[in-house]
Amino acid sequence: MDPLLEGLNEEQKKAVLQVSGPVLILAGAGSGKTRVITHRIANLLINHGIDRICAVTFTNKAAAEMLERVKNLVPFVPGNLQVKTFHSFCLYILRREATFFGFDSGFTVYDTTLQESLLKQVVKDLSLDPKFYKPSMLGNYISGLKDKMLSPEAYLEKEGRTDFSKTVSAIYKEYERRKDASRAFDFGDLIWKTVQLLQKSPEVLDKYRRKWEYVMVDEYQDTNKVQYALVILLAGEKKNLCVVGDDDQSIYSWRGADIGNILNFEKDFPDSVVIKLEENYRSSSNIILAASKVISNNTQRKQKEIFTNNPEGSPVVLNEFQNESEESHGAVVRIRSFYSSGIEYKKIAIFYRTNSQSRYFEEALRNAGIPYKIFGGFRFFDRAEIKDFIAYLNVVSNPLDSVSLLRIVNYPPRGIGDSGIDKIREFSLEKGISLLETLGQEEIPLKKAAKSKGKELYNVFNDLIEKVEKGSSPSEIALELLNRSGLMSYLKEEGTEESIARLENLQELVNSIEEYEKNADSPSLEEYLNQISLLTSEEDTKELTDYVNLMTVHNAKGLEFKIVFLSGLEEGTFPHSMSLEDSQHGDEEERRLFYVALTRAREDLFLSYCRTSRKFGKVEDRIPSRFLSEVPRECFGNQYTNRERTARRPQGPPLASKIRERDEENDSVFSETPSPENLGLKPGDRVKHKQFGTGTITTVSGKEKNTKVSIRFGNVEKNFFVAYTPLEKL
DNA sequence: TTAGTTAAGATTTTT
């Protein structure tokens, strides 16, 4: 038998062998979906000599995983095969077709920050109230319109002419105009402009249809209107289109995902082959029981049942903790014990609903010396100093990029403040020249010092732009810019710990550019900048080989782990209060999200919630997530102890009866004191400080070397690092 | 204009 088919069930084989025409694979969680896709790609490559394939996913992590698994199946990966996210896929096309948009020398990709700063300018210039028209809200709104392929005019038409819609439409229009003048695309543009390109240019469309005769889309239930349009365009008349998805795992409606895309596939393609994968090979039957019972509470779903022939496995464990620190500590203790019994860290994942929750786990893992990697959330490229320097590079690569220029025109300080900036912008508008050009003008009405600094900056940019044209390498440009921008000396002079760290980060960025140069076919500054704009955190961490995975549940989709910790299962966090406000979907999307989380686990699933958690630094009481009561009692096994762990509150939470440890062994989790690192200092202690005399400790924070204490001396409160401050305990 | 201080306000999820 073909080794590609080994170990596959009949339906999976059918999916792998279905070469041409439209195919819909309805794949339940853990039904071997990625296996089917990768084997299908391998089958096309090996048995049919077809390499004109593109496979599109949503997250970088899923794309990387897919490519990796294809690599393991085939002797080599042909250049024609593309496995990418929607965004990187479109970037690939747009970079090659930029001339279509009149962007003859490429373009800049605006991330959310640059998008919002442009919107802020627009709101200001249209004399609108920035308190009401918040850049972040406008950014989301406009992105949403782009997902639906609505232009400012089409939006107005559809929405009706209210004061609000008229204003938003005007902002949107002006935003587009300026973005265009800055020769930039935002994230939404990447996909929509690609669709427009393919619609308007038959030659280009034809070219890419021939380049990729076979199109595969993963997580099809999460495609939105514009992504749908893209897929349909690419599939063309040949319709060699294979989509894979599961309506129960649709978790992106807030980004315009249209579940109708998957539900209507058979209508869109009447000659399609539909394959259902319902057997779960991933998880223990305990986990599958929990997950399928929970999801059955949703009304808006296709009636179906996932099942497994896997053994029952360990009980699902539900833990209650007093707060987030104890919760993360509890996970660390278990991770340690798993590790000492021979389980690698990378088999373990910790999930949470929102990125901010990662903090506690990071802290606990760091203190325990356990390697970890955070997916999503804050990236290296999100650091302010990196963004600043990238803004510098953006201007060199695209002198028309006024948004980036404005970001750094006064950083480091050049005496060009808000009023100076206004003057420069006025002048540039009057003369019809770019902002950068304006900086070089003699007659701008600025103070002498500011004017000469501006001119200096202009010269630096001009020189570097010239050097790019003469073929200087990106890293050469970066190094020179680092010096001549004054950034380097500014940070050096500052001399604080903070500024030194920033300098090191900038050095790290230069390293990253050098790294890129080594690997790229024909390295250019512009390509580098384009690429990093789509990067998420997984690509930029140092290469660790074994690490615990930390991520949001959204990021976890499509992945699987032997051991999963799902944390923060409290009302308001999961389901998140913000999503409950959206009455249209109610809590159903949150439940799907919970379902996704549960079905990631292969063997061990630990659920946890806290009695109290912090919100904006304030401790608040919490109640367990509604989803916990939807998990059948028997999933938690029979072995419970009745001991209360944290008897700080007399009355138990609603679910107290369920929330027990499963056996004595695990009791040790709680008998360890959570943080012995504070050197014995605790709030309320009286201490003596050499300089300030006697005071009372109000708070203790941080761990080990980083332990900080706040001490109140009379009416003043001061903060100290315990490690640096000799304190005498009284 | 800048640096330093104070008060408000922020957090859903991703590219």
Place this chain on the structure above:
DNA sequence: TCTTAACTAA
């Protein structure tokens, strides 16, 4: 709690 906007003094 932490970041940013607004305010104030120089």
